Amino acid sequence: MNAPAQPVLEVRNLSKSLGGKLILDDVSLTLNKGELKVLIGPSGGGKSTLLQCVHYLHRPDRGDVFLEGRSAAEMGRRNICAFRQEIGMIFQDFNLFDHLDAENNVAIALRKVKGLAKAAALARARAELDRVGLADKADLFPAQLSGGQKQRVSIARALAMDPKVMLLDEPTSALDPDLIGEVLNVVADLARGGMTMLMATHQIGFARRLTREIIFMENGRIIETGRPDDLLAPASESRAAAFCAKLTELLGH
Amino acid sequence: MSSASFSLSGLLSSFSEAWPTIGYLLGGAGTTCILILAAMLIGLVMGTVMASGQVYGPPWAGRLVDLYVWFFRGVPILVLMFLFHFGLAGLLETAAADLARSDLAARLFGARLNLRPRVSPFVSAVAVLGLCSAAYQSQIFRGAMQSIPVGQFRAALALGMSRRQAVAAVILPQALRLSIPAWSNEYSILLKDSAIAYVVGVSEIMSRFKAVASATHRYLLLYVLAGLLYYLLTAIGVRLLDRLRRRVRTPGLGESDATGY
Ligand SMILES: Nc1ncnc2c1ncn2[C@@H]1O[C@H](COP(=O)(O)OP(=O)(O)OP(=O)(O)O)[C@@H](O)[C@H]1O
Ligand SMILES: [Mg+2]
Numbered sequence: 001m002n003a004p005a006q007p008v009l010e011v012r013n014l015s016k017s018l019g020g021k022l023i024l025d026d027v028s029l030t031l032n033k034g035e036l037k038v039l040i041g042p043s044g045g046g047k048s049t050l051l052q053c054v055h056y057l058h059r060p061d062r063g064d065v066f067l068e069g070r071s072a073a074e075m076g077r078r079n080i081c082a083f084r085q086e087i088g089m090i091f092q093d094f095n096l097f098d099h100l101d102a103e104n105n106v107a108i109a110l111r112k113v114k115g116l117a118k119a120a121a122l123a124r125a126r127a128e129l130d131r132v133g134l135a136d137k138a139d140l141f142p143a144q145l146s147g148g149q150k151q152r153v154s155i156a157r158a159l160a161m162d163p164k165v166m167l168l169d170e171p172t173s174a175l176d177p178d179l180i181g182e183v184l185n186v187v188a189d190l191a192r193g194g195m196t197m198l199m200a201t202h203q204i205g206f207a208r209r210l211t212r213e214i215i216f217m218e219n220g221r222i223i224e225t226g227r228p229d230d231l232l233a234p235a236s237e238s239r240a241a242a243f244c245a246k247l248t249e250l251l252g253h
Numbered sequence: 254m255s256s257a258s259f260s261l262s263g264l265l266s267s268f269s270e271a272w273p274t275i276g277y278l279l280g281g282a283g284t285t286c287i288l289i290l291a292a293m294l295i296g297l298v299m300g301t302v303m304a305s306g307q308v309y310g311p312p313w314a315g316r317l318v319d320l321y322v323w324f325f326r327g328v329p330i331l332v333l334m335f336l337f338h339f340g341l342a343g344l345l346e347t348a349a350a351d352l353a354r355s356d357l358a359a360r361l362f363g364a365r366l367n368l369r370p371r372v373s374p375f376v377s378a379v380a381v382l383g384l385c386s387a388a389y390q391s392q393i394f395r396g397a398m399q400s401i402p403v404g405q406f407r408a409a410l411a412l413g414m415s416r417r418q419a420v421a422a423v424i425l426p427q428a429l430r431l432s433i434p435a436w437s438n439e440y441s442i443l444l445k446d447s448a449i450a451y452v453v454g455v456s457e458i459m460s461r462f463k464a465v466a467s468a469t470h471r472y473l474l475l476y477v478l479a480g481l482l483y484y485l486l487t488a489i490g491v492r493l494l495d496r497l498r499r500r501v502r503t504p505g506l507g508e509s510d511a512t513g514y
Contacts (some may be wrong), residue, residue: 057411081414084410084413089408089411091407091408095408096405098506099427099503108423109414113412113413113418140505141506143505154408157412161413
């Protein structure tokens, strides 16, 4: 009934040690076109490290990442920049460029990396800001934006590069509760629009609604994967269910 | 009446005696200004490159810069000035003359050239003050670069920028803004250090005031005026840099936005 699954991103047997400690232990996963997969797991489990390795911000010790079949391990320095450009990355703490206003935060990589002229880059930037509901904030600087607005600018900045995949590393963890919704809405819009995404989050309710696969990570390994309803059912006795029950107890929702 | 004793009429007659030399004296200020502008520019360019290498470059680049800074911090400018002008400059002149007479020059210019290039005192002074200021400026920029959250660098890489692009487009513009107050301090120090250029024969403020003082024997007046002139140049430079700092300030960042207690 569905078109045959097209893998966009394949992570094969990634391992990574940092400071002499094994942080990622033989992690593999596949993202098909239009899929959103959600990474959950206890703090220190290796979610951030996994996303950074996928992006080659950390070079994995073993294993490889394939973007539409092209191996990242076989790319040289120059090609890695092109590879990264095709994978959008959203950070927990936004990492906007503090000296640039919102539209220039989005435009700068269009100019430096894609070589667009200034006017074209700014036009594209404003279109992307509009898409995340910030058309009226284009000339505000990061220090003048709320956390939720900053994260939406960072999403616009990533989208402007026309990424094939988006990696989101707890995009709402640094936000006040009343600002989480505006960012999750943008992510949900992207998911409905068919963006391929891998997202680490503690927003279990959000994950249940939007994803068909949850990946539970602990101690650098993928312990369990499955549909949220199966994996998180209280009767499933899965580690993921126990973890989520604890989260719910702590956060009270 | 000896020239050291002080009286109003003595001072006034000093003035009238020194007045015809005013153009000559102020010309020295022009030389000093060009001297330190050139030195600061050399220091700025070398300093940013060295700081970038130290913060975002390979480990060997950091060690190389450490060595450089250690050397220029450890040796007095006066020693460096003599070392360069009376030692190294001579070697450079000989090497350049040899090169001009060599086969290489014959191949490049079609003839062996009989040149006797000279390193002028001014060039020596610019080189020494510039190299010295580079050491200090590199540490100003290094501190500023290290204070920019590394996440911004990572975000720039994540967008597909090379390390060099990320440093140039994201880190340096912020680090240079943050450096302006320390840079203004470096300017005021370098301005006064530039008086040392007098010892190798640069015709700057100190050298010209000394010449007029010796000729007229009005030592007190002329050295007071020399001091005032340095003070004036410091004040103007610091004022201008503060204006620059305010002009390039990022909205929402920095102290002047705080409106409460
Ligand atoms: N540069 C480093 N050197 C040494 N250890 C590191 C380094 N970076 C991360 N680690 C360790 O790697 C482990 C995994 O960290 P990581 O940030 O990937 O976890 P996480 O699942 O994202 O956690 P969180 O939910 O808190 O974000 C942690 O134990 C952390 O201390
Ligand atoms: Mg993390």
